[in-house]
Structures are given as C-alpha cells and as structure tokens.
Amino acid sequence: MTLKRISTLSFLLSLISIINFSAFSQKSGDYKITGKIIDDELRVPLEYATISVINVNDPKDLTGGVTNAEGEFSIDVDSGNYNIVVEFISYETKEFNNQTLKGDLNLGTITLGLGAESLDEVVVRAETTQVDVRLDKKIYNIGKDLTTAGGTVSDALNNVPSVTVDIDGAISLRGNGNVKILINGKPSAMAGFGDTNVLNQLPAEAIERVEVITSPSARYDAEGTAGILNIILRQKETLGFNGSLNATIGTPVNAGLTANLNYRTEKFNLFTTTGYRYFKAPGGGFFDTRYFESSQVPYDRIYEDRDIDRINRNFNTNFGMEYFLTKKSSLTGSIFYRWGQDEDVTTNDSDYYQNGSRVINSIRKENEQEDDNSWQFALNYINNFNNKGHKLTADFQVESDKETQLTEINENTPINLTDNPFFNQDEMINQKEDQTEYLLQADYVLPFNEDSQFEAGFRGNWENEVTDYNLFSEDLNTGQFIANDTLSNVFDYDENVMAVYTQYGTKFGNLSFLLGLRLENTQLKGKIDSELTDAELADAFGIPIDTDFDRNYLGLFPTINLIYELAEEENITLGYNRRINRPRGWFINPFPSRSSNNNIFQGNPSLNPAYSNAFDLGYLKRWEKLTLTSSIYYQHETNSFERIERNVAGSNIVRTIPVNLSSNDRTGAELGLLYNPADWLRLNGSFNYFKFKTEGEFDGTSYNAENSSYFARFSSKVSLPLKIDWQTNAFYGGASEGVQGTQEGIFSLDVALSKEILNDNATISINGRDIFNSRKRRSYTLTDTYERDSEFQWRQGQNISLSLIYRFNQQKQRQQKRGEDNEDFDEGGFGG
Template identity: 60%
Template sequence: MQRILIPLLLIVLTTFQGLAQQNQNSITISGKVVDSESGQPLEYATFVLQSAESPDQVTGGITDIDGNFEIETAPGTYNIRVEFISYKTYSKQGQTYNLDTNLGSITLSPDVAQLAEVEVVGEKTTVEVRLDKKIYNIGKDLTTSGATISDALSNVPSVNVDIDGAISLRGNENVRILINGKPSALAGFGSTEALQQLPADAIEKVEVITSPSARYDAEGTAGILNIVLKREKTLGFNGSVNLYGGHPTNGGITANANLRTDKFNFFTTVGYRYREGPGNGFFDTRYFDPRQDAFLDSIAYDRNIEDRDIDRINRGVNLNFGMEYFFSEQSSITGSYFYRTGSDEDLTTNVNDYFLNNDPQVGTTRSELETEKDNTHQISLNYINRLDEDGQVLTADVQFSVDEESQNGYIAEPVRYNNTDNTDIAIPMEETSSLQDQTEYLVQSDYVLPFGEGSQFEAGYRGTFENEVTDYRLLQENANGMLEVNVNQTNVFDFTQNVHALYSQYGSKFGDFNFLLGLRMESTQLKGKIESELTEEELQEEFSFPIDTDFDNNYTGLFPTVNLIYEFTERENVSLGYNRRINRPWSWFLNPFPSRSSRTNIFQGNPNLRPAFSNAFDLGYLKRWDKLTLTSSVYYQRETDAFQRVQEQVFITGPGGSQVEVIRNIPFNLATNDRTGAEVGMLYNPTKWLRLNGSVNFFRFSLDGEFNGVDYSQSNNSWFGRFSSKVELPWKIDWQTNAFYRGASDDIQGRSDGILSIDLAFSKDLLNDNATISLNVQDLLNSRKRSSFTTTDFFEQDSDFQWRQRQLRVSFIYRINEQKKRGRQERQDGGEFEEGQF
C-alpha cells in the first residue's frame, strides 16, 4: 500500500510548489456594489480584474456583507467586470490604475431576460448525450421531495428500482453504482441499502452509462449509474432546509449549506430520518410428495401456506461536510468527511399452516425481531490542477471508508394446534448475532492531455482494496430449554477483494465524426476464508456441494471500449458503442452459510462462484426539436458464466443433529445469457405549463445452461415503461404524476407477473418563492407488489411480496439565498472542468 500512496502524494506535493508569489509593487483598488433599485449592498458580488495587455492574467475578489471590495494588484491597464447572479454584468475596458483607487459605488440592475432563461433551466428535466453516457439533469421532481436517492433513481429513464430496492439498468441488475465518479460508502458496500437512507435532495444529476469508456470501472455488465451530488458553485452563502413527515409514520429533516468565497468553498449536508415501512409476503407451497418436518415430528403434510407481515423502523443521521481551497484559478484541493449512523428494527411475523390432502394439520407463528446498528465513515481528499488553458488536467484522489454493522435476531415459533391431538410439539427458540466490519481504500490519479484540433488523450490508475469480516453466531434452544451454539451454522467469513486498474484512451473529432477508443486492464484478487468448528469434510456434507474454505482467486483481464458518434446537425446524432465488462461475485453471494429469515425458505451463498464476463454493443439515435427531445437505442449483450439463482430441496442440520428440509435459493455460474433490447425516450414541453416525459424499454434474454442434470435453458421477453407529466396550475401550484409498469416475464423456474406503480404530487410556492410546500403519494394504488409462480421437480409455489406499502408525505422546503429557479453559475475561469468532454 505504501508503494502506491507515497509516489502519489509526492506528485501532489510537487505540484503545489508552483504557486506564484505576490508582486511587491502593488496598489489597492476598492469600491462598493449596490442594487440599482433599492440601493442595498450586494454581498458576494464578484469583482474581476483582467490585464488588458495579458488577458490570461486575471485576479479579483468578492464583496463583503456591506457590498465593499478591495483588491491588491500591480499597476497597469485592466478590463474590469462586476457580476452577481440574476443581475446584468457591469464592465469597463482599458482602465489604467497606477495608484490606490476607490471606484465608489457600482450599481447593478436585475437582468429580467436572464431570470426568464434561468426559470426554464431550473425547472426542466434535460438530457445531454456524450460519447459514453447520457446525463439526466433531473430538475425539480416533486414526487421525491423528502424521499431517498433510491426513490429518485426510479424516475430516471432506463433505470428500474424493484420492490426490494434492487437497482437494474435495462432490466439487468448487475449495475455499478458510483458517487461523483468513484466507488463510495455512500452507495453501500456491494448493496444498495445506503441509497434507501440518503435524501434525494442531494442529487444534482444522474449519468446513465450504458457504454462505459475505459476511465470507468469494468465492473457491472449492465453498465454504470453515476450519481453526482450537489455542490454550489455560486459565490456567497446559500442553503436550504427540508422538513417532512407522513403516513405510515415517517419524518425527518435535511439541511444543506454552502459558503463560497474567492479562496474557499465550505459545504455541508446534515439530515435525520425516521421511517416505518410495513411490508408483507405470501407463499403457498404445494409439494408433489408428502413430507415430514423434523420439528413437527409425526405431522405429515403436502402443503404449506406462509403469511408474512413485516414491520420496519429505520432511523438514523447522515452528515457530509467539506471544504475546497483554491490555490489559484487553476488548482484546488477538496477534503470531505461523510458519516452515516442507523438504528433499525425489523419485526417479521410468519404464520405457517400445514395441510395434508387439504386438511389442516398444525400451525405455527414464527416471530423474528432483528435489530441493527450501523456506522459508516468516509474521508476523501481530491486534488485538481488545470495545468494550462488548453484543458490539460491532473487529478489525484485518496479515499478511506469504514463500516461497522451489528445485527441481533430473536426467533420464536410457538405451535398452534389444528386438526391433531399431538400436543408435544415444541419448535426451539433461536438467537442470532452478526458483526460485520468493512473497510475500503481507494487511490486514484487521472491525467488529461488535449492536443491538436479536438483531440484528447487520457490515462490513469485506480486501486481499490476492500475487506469484509462477518462473524455470525446462531444459538438454539436445546431439550433442557437452554440456548446452545449451533456449530453447524456459527462461523466467521473473511472476504477480501483487491483491484488494480490501469487505463488509457484517445478521442478525437473529424468534422461531424467523433470517436473515443480506450483500453483498461484490471487485476483482481478475490480471497475468502471460512472459520468454523466443522471440518472441511463436515462442511462439504452440510452444504451438499463441494466448497473451498480458503480460496484465493486471481483474475487479470483486458477491457476494450469503442465509442463513436456522428452529428448530422447540432440537434441530431447517431452513436455506436462497444465494451467488455466483468461481474464479480460480492460477499453475500459467496458466504455459504444460510440465512434465517424463514425456516422453510432460505438464501445461501456459493464460494465457488466465478466472475462473469460480457461483451455489449449499443446503437443510439438522438433528435432535438424546439419542444421535443427524442432518444432511442438498440443493444445486444452476451454474458458468459452468468449468475442465476436456483431453488433446490435440501436438508440442513438443526438442534440435536436433526435434519430439517428447506427450499434453498442459491446462485451458480449457470448459463450463457444473450440479451437484446431497444428503448425509446421522450421529453416534450408543448407549452410553458405542461411537461411530459416518457420512455419504453423492451428486452429479450436467452439462457443456455444446466445444473445438477437439470436444463434451465429458456428464452424470455419483457418490457417496462414509465411516464411522467408535470402541470403548472393557477396560484403557483404544480401537479406531477409518475407512472411505471413492468411487464410480466418468464424466469428459469417459473413466471413473474407485471407490476404497476403510480406516484402523485402537488406543490405550492410560498414566502416570495423562498419556500415550497408539497404533498406526495408513493404507490397511489398500493400495487407495487411482486407476484410470481415457481415450479420445480418437487414443488410448486405461488408467492406475493410487497417491500413497502403506500406512503403519504408532506414536505416543507425553505431556501436561504437560494432562489428556487436560479441557475448555477460556473467559475470565472471558464467553467468547472468535467472529464470526458468527448
């Protein structure tokens, strides 16, 4: 690790040494900036001095609370400019200053035309197409006010967030989530749970990267979602407070603040949340042959109906603060700290009824109370140096994240007697505990070199080093009523993933033709060690398939990318992309010890999983009219060694060595997966008071593979579509409706029904547009449920599952020096650098 960090820090430190020293022969230019109508001073207005002889030499400052400014500079001839957001710019050319000078009061007038233009930009959802991604500036989404980032993503074209919170891109769940272009604890370690806890108000834009260039991780066969968080670029102080509450009981407060001067940018976000999220499930399992449960002793049954109620309480605090320091107009360093804490409780009640030939035999009520405490810390340091005005840029990043999570479960299952005289049945109580420690280091450096006419070369390195240790303990009640350790399930799983990546890419433009070619090399080390009181032979027997209890797998791969675009006009283009990707199994999929959420239906990981690889092609078309933007694409992907979950009938060891029959859900490298699809999106603004947004995605996938002698090959068609409308009503009331439908689909062992979800929201501006109150309903029809049918050689099952029931929420937002429809002004050096202009 030191061999990587030390050279990187030396690069950063040597770059800092080029700071210019101040001229000893200097003069002072001062003055005051006021509003032309009210005469009130304008705090944080920008005063710029540009050398008339050397326009590259620019200095300046900002006004204080009284509107005063004072700039120290060398004598000479200057062009002066005074700017303030939503005001007309004041400028004078060729002003000579050889002595200290007070310019007196400079008056600025409001720019009515600019305000009208900014109103469109601030409200309208827009899409920007680059060679390797689509950028959705999601505008003001009423339905996600007071909601989470996960809720906001469900309104982004091509993206689907299912009822469990799993995120998919074009119907493929293997999508990589980045925050501000990097892996982050804000997005969770290998899961999306953190996105269900962070406020949607933090999002600036979402980049949908279906054909990632070489600068991005090769992880994620579906592509990448890059969530760009807000950071104010305008000078001065601004902020907002969002207070919300609703039913089922939920509430919270989120505050954002930003202070920008000519040398510093301070930013912070802090929030508290409390949410009750009731859910439910239903499983009707019919066995083809009667069976007996070890716990139910002499009771035979051929059908089990499980009715599940879930009561969740999620509460916690998130905090993000940092500072950016500008060494000069070209270079800056940013340090930030993120903290999230949670204290959650889940009470799951499973009512089980067992039947034989449709006669009730016995019933049980299984109650599991799970408590969870979670603490996440992340420290980030970023350095950027715009080495020249041609766009040559060097960046360096260091990031450290740690997450500590503890879970405790208390399981009891008293028996309810139905059609039986047996009163001796007693299902033992259980207690579980899980301690999980996760750490991640990230080191990254990127270099961009523009040259020639419209050409650019990029190169960089990224190293990510992750470790996760899960200490799991299961205690079960013995015949004496005492809790004892079940050694068959108690274990420690130590998982490490280290990835080194080098990339380079070259892009250029010839007339109306653009291309970006890249190559990325990634070397992956996946290590796992299982510590258990069982021998390796006993583990093999317990899990019913051979496993490696101490594995160390290494993979090195090359991942080429090709992105092409041809512009017919400024408003019409066609694009073509190719990329090779990898899907690495994460720890949850590798840990072979089964879950305990149900006695009859469990999930179990597979340490034998290998990475899956894919090759993908994407052909896109974009056309813009005055009021309509149309995006479309067709795509094809072939994934080898694809992960698929298979349900099997197995026996696991219970207390006293009893064998308990369960349905196991386990992932395997099952198949080759060919996926073909097409999508069309539309942004239409026919009038100022009406905005429409819709998209449809159709896809077909074909699986070819078998497991344990069973052929799971199949072909399946499915689709999903979304529609959103926003209407401006009288009295400054906005009305927004979002609708989503996912079509039915065939699975490898059954079929899933379609899902319809509708969200509704109203908002009204108050207090001179400094505040907004909104009412929104998520899942208006309470129809966001997964219904499916599963069939195997030994059982068939109908199931329904609803992660969260209909939600009603009222939110109140108050903005401080942050007008609702204000645009975002860029830095005076010509705009903030954004990598990947091709």
C-alpha cells in the first residue's frame, strides 16, 4: 500500500469517525481530554489519528476527534466513566479503559508503533507492471520486473506496452521513432541531449514509473510527433535513512554497482543515486551490395563484414536536497554528473567483385577513444497555496556536455588482383563536441472548484552545440599526416525554443475535458566554418549546403483531451494534438561518418521541422483480475523525415541522407491485457498494429510507399515456493516495408529467476536476455542503381547477468506529516 493510499485511507477513516461522532454527540461537554500522538520510532506527529471516547455504561454514547498537523487533539466530554481508543491506519491500537472523568484529562504524549498484523499492508509491493489511464497519458508502474534486474533504463522501457527499443538503442512509440524523452517531466542530461544511448548507462532500478503520453497536453513541449515518454525516478518518502544497493555481474563482461540513498526529516530530504558500470558489447553485421549494370561503377558487388568491439566505462551520480520552506512550499536543488570512457574498435572486412569474381580484399580498422563529461544543475521551487491544487512551480536547469574523440583508421589490402592500385590511406580524427543547454520554466495552476482548473505557463530552452572536427590523412609519398581541408570543419548549431501556454479543464458529470493552446517559436541557427565554398561543399557531398543559416518557425499547437467514465472502472478517452519534429544536430551536420569507405551517413542542413496532427481514441475496463486497455489512432505528418540512400555517380560509395518528404500517414490500433488469474500467476500482453503511407519525392525521384506492420509482447510471472519468482518476456516485431526496401521481423526472449533472501531485505536474481541470440535487424534495400541485403546486431550473443539488490529501512512506510496535495488536472485529477 503506497503512502498516498495510506494517507487517503486515514483521512477517510477520520472523516467517517468525525461524522459518527457528530451524529452521536453534538454537545460541548464539561471537561476536555487532550494529548499528542507521535510515531514511536521516528518521533514525528501523526496527523489524522482518530480518538474514540465511549461511555462504559452506554456504548451508544460516543464522541471523539482526530489529531491536527502537530498530532494534537482536544475533545469535549461530560463527566462519567469512559473507554478511550487511539487508532491510526496500519499502526497498533492503544486503549485507555475505565477512565473516570471528574475534571480535565491530559493523556500526554502517546506513542504508536507499526502494527505487526499490518506490516505486510504497508510494504510497497509493486509485483507487476500496472497501468493507470489519465486524461493525456497511460502510467505504467514498472514494479518488480525481474528481466530488468541488473539492466538499464533502455531494458526497462523495452518492456513497456507501446514502446520498442531497437538494436541500436533507438526508442519508438507505436512504431514511430520521433519520441521526446523526459526525466521527471523535464529534459535532462540523464537522457543525453537527445542521444537515447545514454539510457543504456542508467540502472533500471532507478525507475519508479513510465508515463506514456500519446496525446500530450499544452503543458508539455510540442516536440515529438509520436508523443512523450516521461521517466519518473524513484524518490523515497520514508522518514529517516533508507536506500538500496544493487550489484551486477554478467557475460559478455558486465559489472556494475549502484546505490540509491535517501535521508528524510521533517525539514529536508537528501537523496542520491550513484553508480559505476563496466561492460563489453560486441556487435556487428554485414552489407552485401550488388550494383546494376546501369550504375557504371568499378565493382559490381561489395560484401562488407563489420565487427564492433566496445568497452564502456560509465560513472554517474545524482545528488540533491529538497528543503521544506513551509508546510506548503519547498526548494529542491540537484547536481547530476556523468563520466564516460569508451573504446570502440570497428573492423570492416570488405570483398570487392568484378564479373562475379573477388578481385580485392580490404581490411579497414577504426579505433575510437572517447571521453565524455556531462553535468547538470537543477533548481525547482514549489509553492502549494492550499491543499486544493492551487500552486506555482518554477524550474531552472543548466546542462553541459563535453566529448573528446580520438580516432585512428588504418586500412590494408591483403588481396588486389586488379591493375589499379587500391590506396591504403590511413587517417586520424580529432573531434570535440561541446553542448550547453539552459532551461527556464514556470507553471501556475488555479483550481476554480473541485471540478474545474485553469493553468498557464512559460518555457524557454536554449541549446548550443559546437562540433570541432579535424581530419588528417596520410600522405602516401611521405607517410606524414596532413589536414584534410575538404572534411575538416567547425559546426556551430543553436536550437532555441520559447513558448507560452494556457489550458482549462473541467468535469461535467461523467465527462472530463482538458483544452489547451501552446504558442511556440523555434529558432534553428547554424554556421559551418570550412575551407570550402558552398559550391565546393555541394560538389563534395552531393547536396546544396548552406553554411550560415538562421530559420525561425512560429506555430500554434492546440490540444484536446476528453475522458468519459462509463462506470467506476470503465472509461473512454479521446485526444487530439498538433506536434513538431525538430531535426537534431547530427541530422543537420553534413560532414559524413568515416567508419566505412562504402557506406556513409551525412546530415542535411536544409532540413526543416516536420509537423503532425494526431487523434487517439482509447478504452479501458477493469475487472477484479483483468485490466483491458485499447486504442485506435491516426496521425498525419507533413514535411516528414526519411533517410534516403543513393550511390555517388560513377562510385561504389552509398550515402544515407535525411530529407523532408511531403507527407506520412499512420493509422493503428493497440490492445493491452493485464491478467492476474491467481496470486501466484501474473500475465501481461500487448499487441500493436499500424499502417503507414508515405508520399513524396526527392531530387526528381518518387518515394511513395504504403505498408503495414505490428509488434507484440507477452510477459508472465510465476511465484514459486520458497519465495522464488520466475518471469518470461517475449517480443516480436513484424516485418515492415519502407520507401526503399523491407525489414524482416525480429524476435527476442528474456527469462529471469529471483529469490527473496535476508528476511526479504534482499533479492538475488539471474537474468538471461535474448537467449536465442535472435535480436538482429535484417533488411533489404532496392534503389535505381543497386540492391542490398544487410544485417546488424548492436550486441552479439546472449546476455546473462547475476544481480543482488539489498534494501535497508524500506520495509516500513510511515505516514507523512505533510498532507498529500491534490494532483494537477492534466496529471489525472479528474478520472481515469
């Protein structure tokens, strides 16, 4: 039972007691019974504890009261003989029998201990993922997901319905990769400046719940045409010192240690999550490209076998303090720091064919060393003007990330049967990336009554990214390295967003709605410092390149969210929203990757934002042991991004470039089931089907495509004797077809076993991910000049880990002195 439920239940019991006391005794009384009630261990007052005063000679003569915020009470009674009963939910009951009152009675300070019979009720036991539907979101409490024990945030997200994490670490929502990732409701350095691979470095144990926001209200940034994933990290509400330690070891080499610590008093709350992880993640794949005769390239086929060896060392810590200025206001400051030291060795073993015969074998090795230092300072102010939801919040954040990459590339040719020399030119790359981001945000909430609420706010987000890229190529005559002026550059990129919003929500009977409007201005500004002119850059990279641009986009983003309660456990939701997809820096930067001679990715500085209009109709029904969630949705996106592959004329080089196509329509339906047929068995399944249609052309070539796909997941958790749990998670992503080819389906299976030990204070678990080694992306690409089969796997082989989580002082969740505030309207205050 959570603290909030304890608080609510206590209040309701107290309210019932007051009503009963009022019904049976309305007299003022001759004398007073006074006292104070506190927790016997933490020595804090217990608010809403009930005191019953019963006449021994006439039990129907009943009066009583409840304690105030200081744990104090005062009850008026007549003279007589009374039994006095002191109660508080989940605590022991104390009785003072046969008290004869001939004057005022002061019972002094009464201490209550947690009742042994109630201990299990107040232990937080989120055994399985649960879902709660709100006006604009679905909330999934991660629970004890065994398959993520010792895993990362990415592993946990991959078990959330509607969400998929592909083998590259990219996150999709309902098959759409344009997802905005928030941490505790705000952009964060923990999410890696938009690089979701950083989520592979954060422990899954840190997550409390995930909010899947497919129809975001006007409060949220308009970024993310697919929607928003808001990751809420654990924050302990227990008074005193408590926390957990999580140690993991596994194969391929994977070792980590994470500590979640919390110290809470009546005046402040100190918290930290600190962890270190070392792991190896071997990966790789192949590219088999076959060129048509019309392409007129030197080689008619190139087969490239790629192996990647990764070593990652990551340390991250988040430390903060919440200081309670008053009973209604608090100030929270936190500092997050991440250090990373990675080493990636990529080997490309390439065979070149002429007329079906191999004529060249080339081995290209790239050794990349990367140091990463990120930090974030955040300040949050909350002022609850009352307990009815009237409040003001303000946030300030500053983030900085510095990456240094040193890369050595060497290539040799063991086999060359052609008359033409194959130049084995070594390269060295020195790249520095500096990113800085500022956030300023304020939100004001004003309830008019229990069923209506107004909200308004401002948000400014200023982000700068400077990439200093220096390429040195070997002089084949002297062996010395000289600067390559064609590719060396400095790219200075700004993304600045300023917005104001307002929204109003109310409830009429069983219908609740939330209407919002957001005005947002986006500035995309970039400058490329290169030795080449714009014309020379366009010649070198095959697309027009603007080396100095400043574009502004002002737009209105309306949102509508409705929920109709058919019954207490049954509702229908309807949502509409307009969203924007802003191109990230690496999609803008035109200077290509260097891992392969033949397959390169380069950004497009001419990219403009994409816009979408989306509709979502949902239905939820709860039975005693079954929860059903379902929805159908439609999205129309204009100026949508697509990655286009094409080879350089007369060359075997294949470039992948993101471009704006005209439109993308996506229609789909999803179904989710949570079924607990018995105390020892919990089942969780979801299915998502979607159809998409893309229309548009680029450079005179049409890229119209229409296809459908789906993905499904199933999870079962079985509680065995001896406090052993067994969990199985299965996932299958169906085949799909894009504008230039197809992708095969992907299946993966994870299993885990866990056992509670040390009086349930610790859990030991063994976890096997992708036990069939089947999580591979296999695709086929077809263009006017070539066809290609490819396969890629981010992490090769099965991953097995052993994890131990030890918890201390977490078994007793005490009632907070401070009352729980009402939730915001768009946080679900009116139904769901």
